[in-house]
Every structure is written in structure tokens, then in C-alpha cells.
Amino acid sequence: MASNTISLVIRPRGRPIKNLVESITIERTDPASLVFQKIADASNFSIHRLRITKGSDGSPIQNTKELTVHDTGLRNRSAVDVKDLGPQIAWQTVFLVEYLGPLLFHPLLYYGRPLIYGTSEPPSELQKLSFVMIMLHFLKREFETLFVHRFSVATMPVFNIFLNSGHYWFFAGLNLAFWTYRPTAPTAGPSNPLIMYAGIACFVIGELANLQVHFTLKNLRRPGTQDRGIPRGLGFDLVTCPNYMFETLAWIGIWLTNWSLSMVPFIGFALYYMGQWAKKKERRYRKEFGDKYKRKRYTMLPGIY
Template sequence: MSSTIKVTPRSTRKPIKNLPTSTNITDQTTVEDVKIALARQANNMDHNRLGLYDAKKKILRDRRALIRKNKDVFDAQEIFVKDLGPQISWLTVFVIEYAGPIVIHLLFLPLRKYLYSSNPPLSSSQRLSMAMIIIHFLKREYETLYVHRFSLGTMPVRNIFKNSAHYWVLSGVNIAYWVYGPNSATAKSSSTINAWNTVGLLLFIFAEISNYQTHLTLSNLRTPGGTERGIPKGYGFDLVTCPNYFFEILAWTGVLMVTKSLGTVVFLIFATGQMYQWAWKKERALRAEFPDRYKKKKTVLVPFLAI
């Protein structure tokens, strides 16, 4: 059964040329179907640029969701539309932002002679630091290409600069400059330093493997190309909301034990703060979406601590 709903611009300051004033929907029409239909009439613009909102001005993120299943849209018989600007795929953004630190750390090998007053060979601690950081981001690249399943297809192009700056500057240039210098703690060698390196490496290996396992759990909640959500359970998820973030923190703690650098501390503080916000956002989303089945957690990031 087909019906017509009103289409209203979300913003009068940024009108969408030739946007229709209404559109037809059926029981099987999805959010993405509406975007495609509206974009085709609006001069064949990229449908990914269109953001759809319900009567409460809440964006409809799930592109596979049925329009008629949204109570606020159905009751008002109206949908609001906004041009989100040029888009880029999430996969592309992740690949670029994770590639930055890999390239930057490798570039410090030929650039050291220009950046420091002297250029002695890298110590074993400096080589280990570089290897751990590069392995971490290579793992991220692999997961982006073969493990993660994205519910959203694209994000605004401007986000690539913000996201890349976090990794390229803080985990790339910031850490590399202080770790590979001739006077850094990693340039020295002693039995104490080597003991810290061993513990840090073991912690890093454990955390990276655990982080990968949690990413597999999250990936398996969604079918290929799907947008459905589920309640993650199992390894780590019974303790905190986002064990993947917790193991990420542990991995960088292992890196810190090897690099012994204030630059690594700075990155870890910024990263932990951001993951803490994401973890609480995830906790609130699970509570809202599965009020009867989800077991609320007070500890979203670090087991046994109310954070």
C-alpha cells in the first residue's frame, strides 16, 4: 500500500535545489530508498549527502530501517531533509587516518639526521617502539578492510581532516619526534629498561589479541552490508560496555612502557578521554534500544572501576 508524506527542508539557510515537497512510500520503503528517490529528483545529487530527520528533528541513521516503522515520521506524515555536504566512505577515512602514523614513523628513519643534532643508530628500544606502533596500525588497517562492518556508508569529507589530525599528529609526529631522538629514554640501554620493554611487549601482545577478539564479536552482530544492532556478549563484554576500548588502552600502555615518552602519555590521555565519551554513548544507546534485555553497566571502560 502506497502513501504520500510531506518533505520539508531541515534548514532554510541551505536549500536543496529541486527538492520535491512530497514523496511516496510503501510498507517496504527504507530510509535509503527515500534518500535515493529524493536525490534523483534533486538534480541527481549524491544520495549520501542527504540527512533525513523525523518530526523531533532526530536524524534517521539506520539506512535499512523502514520509514513506516518510525512512529514520529508516521504520526506527522512528514520527513525533514538536510544537505550534509560532500561525503566520503568510512572505510576510506579509516584507511587514510591509520596509514598516516605508519608512514610518519617510517619517515623518521631517513629524516633523523635533519631533525636532531646527532644521528646514532636506533637503539633496540627505539626499534621495538617503532615496530609496535606500526604493527598496531597495520592491525587497524586489516580490521578496517576485513573485520569491521559499518552501519553508515559515508561521513562528511571535512571529518577526514579532524580524524587524521588526531592520529597523524598525536600518535605520529608527536610520539615519533620524542622517541627517536638521540637523547630520549629509548636511546639508552640498561637491564631495567630491557625489563620494562619485556613487560610492555607482553602487555601489548595480550591487549592487541584481546582487542581483535572483541572486534570480531562486534562484527558478528551484523550481517554483511546490514545495519542491525545487537547486544555484544562474551569476552570482556560482561565486564564493561566497550572492552575493545579497554584493550586499546592496555595496548598503548604497553607501548608507553617501551617508549617511556611524555609524547605517548599525551596521546594516551587524549585517546582515553575520547574513548570514555564513546563508551558512555554506546551504553546509553544500548539501554535505549534494548530496555528489557540489556543489563545496564556502571563500568563502561575499565573493569571494576566506575568509569
């Protein structure tokens, strides 16, 4: 009867990894995640910096407890290649930092109007409304990051945080706040108050529906696993990612009370990136669930995108 204990040959790939061990021993029935843990522990290296692939075909080994070492195809004396992904930062931290920018800039320019714009005039009613909406939106984002979202990938390269944060800190933060709260801003409002009420309705419906979708997505994945189910419920019969659809609706609501062209680049970039993420998710759903999944023609905006 074959021994349950096997030895794996460890090979560096790319940049050298200091203290990388040459081999590890592991049980065939151990979870695949233990391959990552053993290599990290033996090498005094962060587990989140490791990308591990099979030496035979280059396919990635999943860092999961749902598969055993034997399930991955690894056998005694199999070679695995280990790559250093560089310094990492937790995705949760990235999100918290991203959304912090607008939460700092909007109060700064809203309450600092006398100093920044040299005006003693109080903000208009619609400027007040825009301020409340934008603050509620990003406070909701921070709440979801802390208590709702589950991240399938724990970390990202640390240097990417500057690119990710720049979008929110500049376009949704400094840029949007500067033009929204200036004395000559078009937030004196449309002459028809129905437009303002329509904006409020779009914002409230979009934010609440977006939150509901995020709870649906959260409940698809069991804590500590990467397994997902097929999402069903509010908006999922229309598009692949209704969370992006309702996000767009909420920002349309903000724009209807803001009327500032400074919002165009932020919404434009957001639509582009959300659209790309939605397309990738549609492809993943089709590949992962096959015929069980009802394919969507539109991934984000029904009839449009």
C-alpha cells in the same frame, strides 16, 4: 480498499537544496530506505548528504530496509523535511587517512635519523622495538578498517577529517616519532629487562584481544543492516567496551619500551574520547536492550573508568 501507493510532501529544511522535488510517490510496503533513494534520485543529490525527518514531530526516518514506509508512521500526504548535511566522506576513508599519518612519520624519522638528527649512531634496541610495535599497531588498524569494521553510519562531514586526522598525524605521528627516535631518547631502556618483557606482553595481549573483540562486534551486525545484538565474550563481562580496554593495555606496553613523555598527550586524549564513546554506548545498550542487557558500572577500565 485503500491504495498501497501514497504520496509524500517534500519540504527543505535549512540550506536550500537545488532541484529538490516537491513530492514523491511510494508504496506503503516499500522499505524506509527507499524514501531516501527516491528523494536523492529525483533531486540528483547524494543520498549520504540527506537527513530526513517526519514533518509531524521532527523524528528521524531511519535509512533501513528493516522497516517499511508504513512502519515509520508515514501516511498519504505526510510531510517529510529534508536537510542537506553538506559534503560527506566515507568513514572507512576517514579511518584509512587517520592511521596513515603515523605510518608515514615513524619510518621517516626512524630511517632519516642521520639527516634529521645529525647522528651516525644506529637506533637502540628499544628504539627498534618501539618502531616495530607502533608500526604493527597502525598496520593492524588499517587491516581492521578494510576487512573487519562495519560502519553503522556510512559517512561524516568531509571537513571533520582534518580534526580527526590531526590527533593521529601530530600526536601519534610527528610528535611521538620525533621524541622516540632522537639520539638522547630514554629508549636506552630501563635497567630491568623484566620491564621490557612486561611491555611486550602487554602489547601482544592487548593487540590480539582488541582484534578478537572487533571480530565479536563485527559479527553482531548482519551485512547491510543496522541491527545489533548484545555483545558477549572476551572482556564484555567487565566493561562496556573491552576493545578500548585492550587498546589501552597495548599502548601501556608500547610506553614500557618507550618511556617518552611525548606519548602522554596522545594517550590522554585517546582515553578521554574513548571514555566518552564508551559512556554513550552504555547508554545506548541500556535503552536498546532494556532488562535483557547486563548493565555495566565501568565502561572502559574495570574499577577505574
